[in-house]
Amino acid sequence: MSDIVTIAVFCGVSWLFFKVLRFGRREDTLPPGPPTVPILGNAHLLPTKFPYIKHWGTHYDGIFSLKVLNGAIVVVSDMKTVKELLDDRSAEFASRPVFLGMDAVTGGRYIVASPAESHFWKITRKVIQPLVSPQAVQKYCPLADMETTQLLYDILHEPEALYNHITRSMLSFITTIVFGQRTSEHDSPIVIAFREYIEQIFRVFSPESVPVNFIPALMYVPERWAPWKKMWKKIQAMQCSLYFKLFREVERRKRAGMIDECFAAKMLEQQEDLALERDTIVYICGVLLDGGAETTASFLQNLILCLVKYPAVLKKAQAEVDNAVGDRLPDSNDIKSMPYVQAIIKETHRFLPTAPTSIPHASVDDSEYRGYIIPRKTPILINVYRDLELYERPEAFWPERYLLSPDGTMSGLPDGTGYTRTTLPFGSGKRLCPGMHLANTNINLAVMRLLWAFDFASIDSTAPSTPKWDIENEFVDGITLSAKPFQCKITPRSTRKASIIEKSYKSLRDGFGGQLQ
Numbered sequence: 391m392s393d394i395v396t397i398a399v400f401c402g403v404s405w406l407f408f409k410v411l412r413f414g415r416r417e418d419t420l421p422p423g424p425p426t427v428p429i430l431g432n433a434h435l436l437p438t439k440f441p442y443i444k445h446w447g448t449h450y451d452g453i454f455s456l457k458v459l460n461g462a463i464v465v466v467s468d469m470k471t472v473k474e475l476l477d478d479r480s481a482e483f484a485s486r487p488v489f490l491g492m493d494a495v496t497g498g499r500y501i502v503a504s505p506a507e508s509h510f511w512k513i514t515r516k517v518i519q520p521l522v523s524p525q526a527v528q529k530y531c532p533l534a535d536m537e538t539t540q541l542l543y544d545i546l547h548e549p550e551a552l553y554n555h556i557t558r559s560m561l562s563f564i565t566t567i568v569f570g571q572r573t574s575e576h577d578s579p580i581v582i583a584f585r586e587y588i589e590q591i592f593r594v595f596s597p598e599s600v601p602v603n604f605i606p607a608l609m610y611v612p613e614r615w616a617p618w619k620k621m622w623k624k625i626q627a628m629q630c631s632l633y634f635k636l637f638r639e640v641e642r643r644k645r646a647g648m649i650d651e652c653f654a655a656k657m658l659e660q661q662e663d664l665a666l667e668r669d670t671i672v673y674i675c676g677v678l679l680d681g682g683a684e685t686t687a688s689f690l691q692n693l694i695l696c697l698v699k700y701p702a703v704l705k706k707a708q709a710e711v712d713n714a715v716g717d718r719l720p721d722s723n724d725i726k727s728m729p730y731v732q733a734i735i736k737e738t739h740r741f742l743p744t745a746p747t748s749i750p751h752a753s754v755d756d757s758e759y760r761g762y763i764i765p766r767k768t769p770i771l772i773n774v775y776r777d778l779e780l781y782e783r784p785e786a787f788w789p790e791r792y793l794l795s796p797d798g799t800m801s802g803l804p805d806g807t808g809y810t811r812t813t814l815p816f817g818s819g820k821r822l823c824p825g826m827h828l829a830n831t832n833i834n835l836a837v838m839r840l841l842w843a844f845d846f847a848s849i850d851s852t853a854p855s856t857p858k859w860d861i862e863n864e865f866v867d868g869i870t871l872s873a874k875p876f877q878c879k880i881t882p883r884s885t886r887k888a889s890i891i892e893k894s895y896k897s898l899r900d901g902f903g904g905q906l907q
């Protein structure tokens with residue numbers, strides 16, 4: 391009897407030993423990747439900061455895998471593969487990996503993290519669509535006009551707070567559309583709460599949270615030993631407070647019988663038909679703040695940093711703007727007659743993309759691609775940051791590339807390798823950012839007006855003629871690439887322009903019965 395027990399124990403221990411030894415080893419069916427080590431796989435190779443900067447080499451032919459413990463990450467590293475996998479086979483690859491942290495924070499009511507096969511994802515995309523279609527966004531041009539006019543006025547009077555003015559302006563554009571409430575001051579409680587919250591929410595995707603996705607058993611660790619759970623709880627409280635505060639105000643106006651055109655009010659009207667719970671509506675509205683305000687604000691801050699570092703680009707763009715509009719403020723239609731400004735916007739998206747690795751996709755089921763098997767729910771990241779193969783001088787901020795070819799790629803690329811699209815910064819396939827047209831409407835106007843109104847210059851008179859970039863010090867670490875607040879000298883380009891800004895702002899304010907500020 392004791393022999394049988396000994397043999398059973400020996401077999402059990404050997405099985406466990408071999409099982410553990412296999413931990414971290416790449417399955418033959420996965421795309422290739424760097425050599426693994428037992429248990430960790432490639433976990434030790436993963437950058438803990440600024441993950442998109444690392445170029446893993448071109449020898450993997452556009453797709454490779456990284457083993458993380460017993461799981462894997464698939465990385466798509468050229469545009470041909472982005473097209474074949476994430477665009478052309480979008481129905482299969484539009485899902486999301488498991489985001490246990492985000493689900494814990496939002497109760498699974500966050501479209502960004504929802505699987506494409508879920509009812510919640512489908513209904514959210516459906517109800518957002520009428521708000522963000524190319525036709526629908528036209529009606530927000532007057533709002534973009536108002537917010538960018540105030541942006542110019544605020545910068546004119548308090549240039550040192552550039553960063554905060556941009557955040558306020560972009561946030562106010564979204565809070566007005568979604569919750570019918572402007573955020574007219576950069577130090578108002580909503581703007582401060584938003585800034586504090588947005589700094590935290592991205593930590594749900596950070597290395598402090600991610601291991602839980604690979605070792606789900608960590609979810610059972612009691613909170614007092616699980617710092618990530620404390621962090622999620624704090625973020626959850628901040629998120630609820632922000633979203634519900636804005637939403638309760640919409641409900642109050644509804645009770646008071648006020649006419650309300652905002653998205654949240656429309657959702658409340660349709661609540662019964664859509665069979666949505668109140669909390670679900672709140673989160674559908676709330677995610678538009680997170681997705682819409684921070685991305686557009688970061689984009690503008692990144693663009694201005696480029697203009698500060700490349701004064702010749704600034705001068706050339708200002709000449710184009712002046713030529714098109716003279717002394718009047720640019721309006722939304724003017725963008726068509728400003729190819730160089732359009733090129734600057736595209737180049738900023740390429741050079742400093744707001745979401746460099748996009749948001750991971752996943753396949754709905756195990757899927758075959760080029761003879762490899764990509765297991766369902768495996769995170770698929772994009773790593774085409776400043777694609778070295780497609781662009782001439784990829785590491786230079788050079789908007790002219792978009793005047794030479796519409797997608798900015800170099801000429802003479804072999805067939806099939808030159809595929810790219812200027813919508814790439816907004817994602818892929820069925821997951822393509824629903825707010826793209828809304829973002830473009832506001833960004834185009836803001837950029838034209840900033841160029842028209844101000845000179846932006848380095849405070850360092852000894853700045854090198856070939857600008858230096860120090861991503862790790864100049865940018866905030868996280869899944870978005872966003873410049874830290876930076877100093878620059880901002881001056882109105884003429885007294886006439888300054889007085890046009892004053893007058894435009896005051897006439898808007900008077901038109902709103904003094905409500906603008």
Ligand code: HEM
Pocket residue numbers: 501502503504515564677678679681682683685686689744745748749750751815816817818819820821822823824825826828829
């Ligand atoms: C410069 C501005 C913006 C950039 C660069 C940007 C970028 C992105 C990217 C890369 C994704 C992931 C796409 C994918 O998974 O393939 C995304 C998703 C999303 N964005 Fe945007 N975005 C911007 C503005 C906006 C705006 C203005 C809104 C709405 C008001 C918005 C709402 C969303 C939502 C709701 C999702 C989730 C879509 C889903 O998971 O199906 N974004 N965005």
